[in-house]
Amino acid sequence: MRECIVSILRQQWPRLLGLAAVIAASIAVSIAPPLVLQRAVDGLASGNIAPDALLLLGVLYFALCTVSGLIDTGRETLITVLGQKITHGVRSAMCRRLGRLPASYFVAQEPGQVTSLFVNDVDTLENLFDSGIVSMFADAFTIVSILAVVSHLSPGLGVLLLLCLPLLFLLTRYFQRRMLQAQLDNRRAIAKTNALIPETVANIRTIHLCQQEGYMHTRYLRAIRQSFAAMERSNFCDSIYSPIILTSGTAIICLMMALSVTSGTLQEFFGMTVGSVVALIAYVRRIFTPLEAIGMEIQSIQSAVAGIRRLQDFFALPLMPEVPKKRADEKAAASSKLPPLVIEDLAFGYGEEPDLFSHLSLTIREGEHVTLTGRTGIGKSTLFKLVLGFYAPRAGSIRIAGLAPAEIAERDRRRLIGCVWQEFCPVRGGIREQVTLGDPGISDEEVRQALALTGLLSLCQSLPQGLATPLKDAGFSQGQLQLLGIARAIVKHPRLLLLDEITASLDAATEKQVLAALKRAAQDRAVLSISHRLYETTGGRLLELRRP
Numbered sequence: 001m002r003e004c005i006v007s008i009l010r011q012q013w014p015r016l017l018g019l020a021a022v023i024a025a026s027i028a029v030s031i032a033p034p035l036v037l038q039r040a041v042d043g044l045a046s047g048n049i050a051p052d053a054l055l056l057l058g059v060l061y062f063a064l065c066t067v068s069g070l071i072d073t074g075r076e077t078l079i080t081v082l083g084q085k086i087t088h089g090v091r092s093a094m095c096r097r098l099g100r101l102p103a104s105y106f107v108a109q110e111p112g113q114v115t116s117l118f119v120n121d122v123d124t125l126e127n128l129f130d131s132g133i134v135s136m137f138a139d140a141f142t143i144v145s146i147l148a149v150v151s152h153l154s155p156g157l158g159v160l161l162l163l164c165l166p167l168l169f170l171l172t173r174y175f176q177r178r179m180l181q182a183q184l185d186n187r188r189a190i191a192k193t194n195a196l197i198p199e200t201v202a203n204i205r206t207i208h209l210c211q212q213e214g215y216m217h218t219r220y221l222r223a224i225r226q227s228f229a230a231m232e233r234s235n236f237c238d239s240i241y242s243p244i245i246l247t248s249g250t251a252i253i254c255l256m257m258a259l260s261v262t263s264g265t266l267q268e269f270f271g272m273t274v275g276s277v278v279a280l281i282a283y284v285r286r287i288f289t290p291l292e293a294i295g296m297e298i299q300s301i302q303s304a305v306a307g308i309r310r311l312q313d314f315f316a317l318p319l320m321p322e323v324p325k326k327r328a329d330e331k332a333a334a335s336s337k338l339p340p341l342v343i344e345d346l347a348f349g350y351g352e353e354p355d356l357f358s359h360l361s362l363t364i365r366e367g368e369h370v371t372l373t374g375r376t377g378i379g380k381s382t383l384f385k386l387v388l389g390f391y392a393p394r395a396g397s398i399r400i401a402g403l404a405p406a407e408i409a410e411r412d413r414r415r416l417i418g419c420v421w422q423e424f425c426p427v428r429g430g431i432r433e434q435v436t437l438g439d440p441g442i443s444d445e446e447v448r449q450a451l452a453l454t455g456l457l458s459l460c461q462s463l464p465q466g467l468a469t470p471l472k473d474a475g476f477s478q479g480q481l482q483l484l485g486i487a488r489a490i491v492k493h494p495r496l497l498l499l500d501e502i503t504a505s506l507d508a509a510t511e512k513q514v515l516a517a518l519k520r521a522a523q524d525r526a527v528l529s530i531s532h533r534l535y536e537t538t539g540g541r542l543l544e545l546r547r548p
């Protein structure tokens with residue numbers, strides 16, 4: 001992961017340089033206005049300043065404030081753009097790795113875990129960059145610069161601030177931690193209340209029947225009270241923090257003034273002129289903003305650590321070796337020299353498990369139908385996963401039109417293998433997209449032909465928007481969805497068709513319809529299926545899998 005981020009930062013070096021320059025300019029410009037104020041006030045107090053010069057100082061003061069705002073906008077824009085460049089680069093690198101991870105990685109994940117890694121954890125990386133590291137550096141430099149200017153104007157106040165700042169920083173962190181804890185407690189309490197609602201709705205009859213309304217009421221009340229107490233704590237901290245900080249700032253200035261009037265030496269040490277007092281008051285106020293921000297930035301960095309660790313783990317996962325892709329030999333395929341499926345002496349087992357099958361050999365030629373049988377858990381679906389290249393065999397080989405599954409180029413996949421599963425998996429979009437899966441190389445005519453073969457065409461054409469009708473508006477039955485799945489599998493005329501118990505969830509009448517469609521679709525193709533009925537319908541061969 002480090003190499004990935006370093007290479008992105010290397011590509012972005014002009015923007016990084018620009019950011020460093022803008023941060024330096026922003027600090028310099030934000031420090032200048034109180035100095036202009038000091039000049040103006042000192043000039044007024046001594047009475048020897050020309051009105052034009054005073055006007056000029058006034059204009060300069062407002063101009064500096066405006067430029068400071070503009071530079072800050074530029075700084076935020078650059079930080080955001082750089083942050084997005086980093087997340088885009090990291091996500092792209094992750095996508096490239098995702099395609100080379102073994103199927104066992106995806107099987108081991110909880111649903112949504114990969115999405116959360118791509119969305120939330122990469123976002124924390126962006127937060128770490130823009131609301132964490134960069135802002136923290138900028139704020140730390142702002143504090144140091146203010147301290148330097150204050151020490152130059154009033155060495156005494158510089159010393160006072162140096163003594164007080166660590167204490168004020170600790171105080172700020174204390175309040176921020178308490179507020180964060182209170183907000184987390186509140187979120188937990190809200191989540192508890194939200195979880196109670198579906199539980200209540202699902203069990204509402206049982207609750208009434210057993211007269212447990214009081215019990216549920218107490219549980220709601222407890223969660224709501226917890227949320228209320230947490231909000232109270234958060235609001236309390238919020239309301240007393242600002243007055244404490246303002247009072248501390250004022251107390252420091254009062255102390256400085258009190259000390260400077262006690263003796264001439266101290267007055268010199270504190271550098272008291274009317275103008276410098278005005279400038280110093282402004283600086284003392286300004287130093288608290290970056291101080292408070294650093295506390296929040298430390299918090300963002302801490303919360304990003306867990307996400308970064310998960311990303312590091314992802315980048316450390318071993319990848320499958322890259323197999324050079326080969327184009328399917330069209331001439332050989334056309335002359336049927338290479339059978340659509342040849343399995344030779346195949347052995348496979350998951351992880352450390354013993355072999356599910358070994359010495360398995362099978363050849364299926366064009367127009368041949370083979371049906372796998374065997375008791376549940378014997379490895380029928382596993383054989384499909386091997387043919388599709390999800391897993392690599394332990395021994396032996398699989399050749400689809402002469403190519404190992406891993407050698408098949410993306411654009412050849414659907415021309416070589418079509419697959420229908422027990423459940424239809426819908427994708428976003430209309431009927432057309434369900435069949436093409438977004439492949440722009442498939443024409444509407446080809447979609448219509450595939451639908452005609454499965455017997456769905458007239459139904460699809462009678463829909464209000466035809467092929468563009470969204471699937472959810474088409475109101476397809478389970479059987480019609482399976483027919484759509486067959487159309488999806490055959491639209492590119494694959495040489496090999498894999499069918500995994502596609503009629504298992506259908507009633508007898510619908511099953512008949514699907515099997516008739518399948519018979520039409522399977523002509524002149526090699527078919528490997530898991531279903532007894534298909535064997536009966538198409539009169540193919542049976543292959544029983546047994547434990548070795």
Ligand code: ATP
Pocket residue numbers: 104107350356374375376377378379380381382383
């Ligand atoms: P069924 O008729 O019930 O669909 P099947 O013959 O298709 O069964 P498979 O799904 O191929 O059986 O599973 C074969 C064996 O491999 C089972 O014992 C199953 O628990 C195991 N198995 C399946 N998938 C995995 C996996 N990803 N990791 C580890 N073991 C697995």
Ligand code: MG
Pocket residue numbers: 380381382
């Ligand atoms: Mg199965």
